[in-house]
Amino acid sequence: MKQIKTACVLMVAVFCLLSSNAWSLLITNDTAIGPLNLSCDGSDIIVSNCVLTIDGLHGFNSLLVESNGVLTHSFFPSGSSNFMFRVTNELQVLSLSNPAALDESNVVGTVIVTDLSGTNAYVFGADYGETNLPDGAAEIYMLPGSSISNGASVLVDYQWEEAVHAGLDLIISNNATIAMGSGINAGGLGYGPRAGPGFGTSSYGIYFEGAGGGGFGNG
Amino acid sequence: MDPNVSWGPLISGGGFVFTSNWLGSGGGTGYGGAGANGGGAIVLNVGGTLELDGALNADGAGATNTFAGGGAGGGIFIEATTIIGAGSVHSDGGAGDFDLSGAGGGGGGGGRVVFECLTNGYSGVMSAYGGPGSEVGGAGAVLTQVAGQIGQLVVDNAGQAGPALSPLLALTNSSVRVANGAILAASLTSIAGDFTITTNAMVIGGTSSPWVLSVGGNLDIQPGGAVSLDGQGYGPAQGPGGGIISYALSGGAGHGGYGVNVSSFGYSRGLVYDSQFTPTNAGSGGNSFYPVPGGSVYAGGAGTIYTQFGSAGQLVIDNDGQTGTNTPIVSAPDAGLVVQNGAVGVFGSPSAFNSLVINSNGWLTEMPGTTLNLVVSSNAIINAGGGFMGDGLGNRNGNGSISA
Numbered sequence: 001m002k003q004i005k006t007a008c009v010l011m012v013a014v015f016c017l018l019s020s021n022a023w024s025l026l027i028t029n030d031t032a033i034g035p036l037n038l039s040c041d042g043s044d045i046i047v048s049n050c051v052l053t054i055d056g057l058h059g060f061n062s063l064l065v066e067s068n069g070v071l072t073h074s075f076f077p078s079g080s081s082n083f084m085f086r087v088t089n090e091l092q093v094l095s096l097s098n099p100a101a102l103d104e105s106n107v108v109g110t111v112i113v114t115d116l117s118g119t120n121a122y123v124f125g126a127d128y129g130e131t132n133l134p135d136g137a138a139e140i141y142m143l144p145g146s147s148i149s150n151g152a153s154v155l156v157d158y159q160w161e162e163a164v165h166a167g168l169d170l171i172i173s174n175n176a177t178i179a180m181g182s183g184i185n186a187g188g189l190g191y192g193p194r195a196g197p198g199f200g201t202s203s204y205g206i207y208f209e210g211a212g213g214g215g216f217g218n219g
Numbered sequence: 220m221d222p223n224v225s226w227g228p229l230i231s232g233g234g235f236v237f238t239s240n241w242l243g244s245g246g247g248t249g250y251g252g253a254g255a256n257g258g259g260a261i262v263l264n265v266g267g268t269l270e271l272d273g274a275l276n277a278d279g280a281g282a283t284n285t286f287a288g289g290g291a292g293g294g295i296f297i298e299a300t301t302i303i304g305a306g307s308v309h310s311d312g313g314a315g316d317f318d319l320s321g322a323g324g325g326g327g328g329g330g331r332v333v334f335e336c337l338t339n340g341y342s343g344v345m346s347a348y349g350g351p352g353s354e355v356g357g358a359g360a361v362l363t364q365v366a367g368q369i370g371q372l373v374v375d376n377a378g379q380a381g382p383a384l385s386p387l388l389a390l391t392n393s394s395v396r397v398a399n400g401a402i403l404a405a406s407l408t409s410i411a412g413d414f415t416i417t418t419n420a421m422v423i424g425g426t427s428s429p430w431v432l433s434v435g436g437n438l439d440i441q442p443g444g445a446v447s448l449d450g451q452g453y454g455p456a457q458g459p460g461g462g463i464i465s466y467a468l469s470g471g472a473g474h475g476g477y478g479v480n481v482s483s484f485g486y487s488r489g490l491v492y493d494s495q496f497t498p499t500n501a502g503s504g505g506n507s508f509y510p511v512p513g514g515s516v517y518a519g520g521a522g523t524i525y526t527q528f529g530s531a532g533q534l535v536i537d538n539d540g541q542t543g544t545n546t547p548i549v550s551a552p553d554a555g556l557v558v559q560n561g562a563v564g565v566f567g568s569p570s571a572f573n574s575l576v577i578n579s580n581g582w583l584t585e586m587p588g589t590t591l592n593l594v595v596s597s598n599a600i601i602n603a604g605g606g607f608m609g610d611g612l613g614n615r616n617g618n619g620s621i622s623a
Contacts, residue, residue: 193254194253
């Protein structure tokens with residue numbers, strides 16, 4: 001199964017190659033950049049007198065967190081949260097003899113298949129079908145009597161779901177500065193109560209007494 | 220985080236994979252409600268210089284509900300070409316809620332901090348302490364790794380002493396420093412650099428027996444520091460010298476010395492086994508049936524301590540002043556023998572030592588039915604209150620002087 005990280009790392013690599021064309025982005029109001037929002041990637045990003053919340057993998061050309069600026073990430077009680085991603089114009093070849101495996105797994109909703117011009121949509125259930133396999137992979141296949149020519153190349157649009165881990169995961173191509181009076185704050189943004197691989201348990205006396213969560217050291 | 224994660228090669232070269240294991244886990248529920256959140260994760264891969272004069276914080280949250288547990292520290296992973304600055308980096312466990320009697324929630328365990336770089340000019344603070352609580356959370360770990368150099372792993376609990384452990388399964392290319400109340404449960408078998416255990420810190424050896432640890436640099440166990448395998452040998456009545464039940468009385472286990480034979484009717488003591496000079500086996504377990512009669516206390520035989528610096532070895536048998544059972548001795552012509560403090564060394568065959576010192580309340584004897592035949596090639600000193608005992612004196616052929 002291909003991961004979101006694969007795509008993002010490739011994208012970050014492209015930004016690295018284009019780093020000489022980086023543009024500055026000054027953020028002075030509280031802002032959130034989600035895992036799907038790659039519009040700021042590749043920039044020289046400056047955080048000043050505000051809180052910038054970033055989720056998912058992102059890449060910037062440089063990073064400056066000025067005094068009173070805070071960089072953080074969201075809190076997901078279970079340690080991750082599912083996000084929907086969209087794929088457009090994925091090239092596939094359909095034939096009567098073999099199904100075509102989609103590039104991404106955990107496909108949600110209907111897969112839309114068009115011809116190479118993108119203007120003529122084929123009919124799901126009449127021209128083609130889709131199967132989600134037990135391992136999460138997805139395939140599309142031609143149906144008997146399909147209007148798709150055997151062996152034709154087609155374009156495929158679909159949505160797929162990926163769990164994004166809580167955490168700040170940044171690739172900075174050049175320099176990063178966390179100035180005095182600023183910071184990156186992930187305090188209390190890990191697993192929620194009684195969650196995580198090392199979650200604390202409770203005694204069952206008259207008064208419940210909760211054990212601390214385990215990190216590298218046991219709680 | 221999974222407390223049993225192994226540390227692999229950490230100059231990742233882009234191979235680092237961020238997972239939710241870098242998050243701190245949440246604290247347990249208390250009388251008043253849910254525990255606290257764990258610390259989050261900060262992962263920065265910086266192609267140039269990271270100038271860090273501000274703060275990186277992935278602490279576990281403190282408990283706010285009565286008697287709830289604190290959250291564990293999260294993870295901070297920094298990879299940069301150069302790191303400079305004098306900021307602060309914390310991945311500490313959160314505090315549990317507890318009262319003055321010591322009841323209440325435990326502190327969260329410390330998290331992980333990793334700095335990897337080609338050049339390190341960072342001079343600020345870094346910590347992954349366990350959180351305070353009814354019991355203090357175990358220390359987390361701070362690893363600084365500069366390419367081409369031995370890394371430095373620090374497990375430090377800020378002077379807080381508690382029973383919570385800091386497990387470490389494996390570590391590549393690093394020194395290890397355990398300090399200030401931290402208790403490292405070390406299953407690893409090698410440390411490439413130095414291994415330092417400071418005052419008020421402890422290392423508990425691995426679960427395998429024998430636990431063999433290879434230290435590539437210096438081993439420094441400072442005063443008040445300790446390595447402990449106490450109670451980690453064979454279970455009750457287990458092992459080659461496991462205690463035996465005889466006529467409803469339970470014998471003590473043997474290893475270097477015999478266990479106690481508490482039955483006057485039969486044989487219940489644990490046997491002696493393993494090498495006197497290269498011991499590799501764990502201690503055997505005692506047995507349990509009825510308590511020993513009359514509340515009497517019976518001491519086992521002394522074990523043996525063998526040290527060798529260069530070619531000069533020394534075997535010491537000392538029973539801490541207790542009168543107990545015997546300690547079999549194997550001949551070692553190149554070594555000195557010291558017997559003292561209630562220890563009773565017993566020979567089963569003609570033996571030789573380079574030198575002999577019998578101190579006060581130290582004794583030598585022979586197995587029943589045999590003759591003590593001991594050759595001492597240099598000096599033999601028998602101090603007041605010690606000497607030979609048993610069925611006979613045997614043949615003493617010491618070539619040096621004997622004083623008493």
